[in-house]
Each structure stands twice: as structure tokens, then as C-alpha cells.
Amino acid sequence: MKIAIIIPAHNEEKSIGSVLNHLPKIFHPTTVVVDNNSNDQTVPIVKNMGIAVTTESKMGYGAACLQGVRYAKENFNFDTFVFLDGDFSDHPQDIFRLIHKAKESGGADMVIGSRNLGEAEPGSLLPQAKFGNWLATSLMNLFTGSQFTDLGPFRLIKRTAYDQLNMQDENYGWTMEMQIKAIKLGLICRETSMHYKARIGQSKISGTVKGSVLAGYKILYTLFRYLVLSPMPKQQIAEKYEVL
Ligand SMILES: Nc1nc2c(ncn2[C@@H]2O[C@H](COP(=O)(O)OP(=O)(O)OP(=O)(O)O)[C@@H](O)[C@H]2O)c(=O)[nH]1
Numbered sequence: 001m002k003i004a005i006i007i008p009a010h011n012e013e014k015s016i017g018s019v020l021n022h023l024p025k026i027f028h029p030t031t032v033v034v035d036n037n038s039n040d041q042t043v044p045i046v047k048n049m050g051i052a053v054t055t056e057s058k059m060g061y062g063a064a065c066l067q068g069v070r071y072a073k074e075n076f077n078f079d080t081f082v083f084l085d086g087d088f089s090d091h092p093q094d095i096f097r098l099i100h101k102a103k104e105s106g107g108a109d110m111v112i113g114s115r116n117l118g119e120a121e122p123g124s125l126l127p128q129a130k131f132g133n134w135l136a137t138s139l140m141n142l143f144t145g146s147q148f149t150d151l152g153p154f155r156l157i158k159r160t161a162y163d164q165l166n167m168q169d170e171n172y173g174w175t176m177e178m179q180i181k182a183i184k185l186g187l188i189c190r191e192t193s194m195h196y197k198a199r200i201g202q203s204k205i206s207g208t209v210k211g212s213v214l215a216g217y218k219i220l221y222t223l224f225r226y227l228v229l230s231p232m233p234k235q236q237i238a239e240k241y242e243v244l
């Protein structure tokens, strides 16, 4: 498995160095940090560590991920994407859990790192994020027969699978869009438990009222857009969602 790692980061000077230091060195040559107009030391820190940086002028988590995908396709030789946040709330070394789960028994197209399987530190997931994830995944599971427990940012998806999704979202709906489209296309989707701890530095999304409300709205809008406006027969989907 040849992996390209994409790390969206906006003003993460306090955490990005730790993220890269804890990311196993074998992945550094195919890792790219996607900067969005950071006005702190995020970019110099990353460059000093010899890690690639690409810039996306349009603000938004999804826009940053899309630019990361473009950069990886132009610069890296890889067959699998891994997305990871830049605030050191994920444990970068848990990447091996994603890889392991993706290789298990016949392989999977996508593996979501779940923060809701018992290994998140108390208080690391803010109440609004916890509720939002529960509501969004419960509705998605209700409509599709899948059993997702999180919209976790730390995730793996095969390049061939990603290329079938025609990802569009440029801000908060990215994780939901990827999971719905993967299920609707009948891709093999799995989850694995991830450690999770409170972020370092200033929150851009869940820790802000504006971010939480906009994220909540956009995630439910994405659910509505892809599932209600164009529903799929439940039975057909359930066959594809493996619980391992
Ligand atoms: N490049 C870029 N990165 C972003 C943007 N918004 C968020 N990010 C990054 O995306 C990741 C997730 O954002 P967070 O602020 O951690 O969102 P969150 O995890 O929902 O909220 P917290 O619980 O506060 O961590 C972090 O690495 C951010 O730096 C953006 O507009 N552009």
C-alpha cells in the first residue's frame, strides 16, 4: 500500500510540529500539509521539517482536502489516501490501525477512524461535536443500513475508490459526503477505533459557535442532498457494509 497523507491546517503552529513528529517517518516523503492563509508559523515549521506544503486560497476544510488531493496526484506515487487533522487531536501513529483494517480479510475501500469506540479521552470531543456526530451517523445509518459511529477526520480511502466519488464539498460536509457516496456506490466500508485527545491551539470548527452551527447545518444538508433527494434501496446497501 503506497500512502499519500493529506493534512489540512489553518494556523496550527502550536500542534503541527507534534503531528509530523509523531507521524512515522516512512510516510514523510508522501505527506502534504495544505495551508489556508495561515498567518502564524505553521508553514515555516512544516517546511523546516522537510515536509511538502501546498496552499489553497479558498477557506474551508473541504477545499483544503481537495487541494491536497490535487497536489498528491501531481507529486506523489501512491494508491491510497489518508486524511489527518493538524491539531494533534488524532494520534498519528494510529495510521497503522487504518492500514491494518484496510488489509483485513479481502480488503476494504474505505476505513473511518472512529473516536466513538471508547478510546477518546474524556472531554476531547466537545458535546456539540459528539451530539452532531451521533445525529448525523444515526440518520445516515437509518437511511442506508450502514453502522457508522463517527464522521472521524482520520481516515483512509483507496485512490481508485476516491476517484469514483466525485467529491465536491469545500467546507464542513466533506466527511459526510465521502461516507454517503462510498456507501451508495457499494464500496466496502469499515471502521476502526482511534485514540483521540483534546486539540492543541485555537479551534476552527467544533470549538466555535459559528463553526458548530455551520458544520451542523452543512452536514445535515449533505445528508439530505445525497440520501433524501436521491435515495437507494436499503437492502442493496446493507449487504456492502461490513462490520469487522
Ligand atoms: N487549510 C485549512 N484547514 C482547515 C480549515 N478549517 C479547518 N482546518 C483544519 O482542519 C482540521 C480540523 O479543524 P478543527 O478546527 O480541528 O475542527 P474540529 O476538529 O471539528 O474542532 P476541534 O474539536 O476544535 O478540534 C484542523 O487541522 C484545522 O487546522 C480551513 O479553512 N483551511
Ligand SMILES: [Mg+2]
Pocket (backbone or CB within 6 Å): 085, 087, 089, 199
Ligand atoms: Mg480538531
